[in-house]
Amino acid sequence: MLCGAMTYTGRFAPSPSGALHQGSLVAALASYLDARAHGGRWLVRIEDIDAPRVVTGAAGLILRQLAALGLRWDGEVLYQSARNACYRAAFDTLRAAGHVYGCACTRKEIADSLIQARGALPVGELPYPGTCRGGIPGGRPPRAWRLRVPPGPVRFDDRWLGPQCQDVAHETGDFVLLRADGLWAYQLAVVVDDAAQGVTDVVRGADLLGSTGRQRVLQRLLGLPEPRMMHVPLVVNALGQKLSKQTGAPAIDTDRPLAALAAAWGFLGFAPLAQRGSGVAQWLQDATRAWAARWKIAVRH
């Protein structure tokens, strides 16, 4: 079931940019059930590193919503905003090993050089063309700090989606670790925190599938363990957009916790559970058993 004697440790890591909605609940529930089905630990981490996106009071609200839904976490909640020194230490390790370089390019310069090289801008996030890889041209000061991404594809198995292959060097290029605004990049913080918290299994929404390759690259360069991955389907609205506060997703109604849980459960492809009593505790126990059966998880106590 698990390699070695490592205790299954999963986590739910919301950004406090708003209340939990049906989309974030799907990821939270899947991650919770997988941890409980393995007899493991389930941690909550508040990813409040991107200060401009943090909404005051949202972290507390999310924790109260999880509690009302019966999704009880283990241990202390970890706040990324308190972990600057840990991200700095990982950054310094990478830099000392020659994996980091300064970059003076603005977004516009990156776009211009991509248009020049490829004739058009690629869709989505812009890959970095490597302009400053051999030193910043013209002696300008660095704005951001980038990781020198090793060439070659990154392969990993996704428990939901199957074998994956991402060519980070080609698709993303040398990505930013320390942003021009002085904030640590999401990828670095996630990798450092997953290792620090002993996370063995990441279960999260498929919107984050594309970042897994970058996280694997960082884990390998830093000599950190590579958690098993499971990316669950993403809830989208009628326009095909990911549910979020920005696309107007309503907050979970915690006055009706069973209805919210059942909707997330159905979205994950499971048949409704027989309602035994009215409590979320019983419902979650039944759901954990069905999840274990679906993924053939043999629980060892």
Ligand SMILES: [Zn+2]
């Ligand atoms: Zn540059």
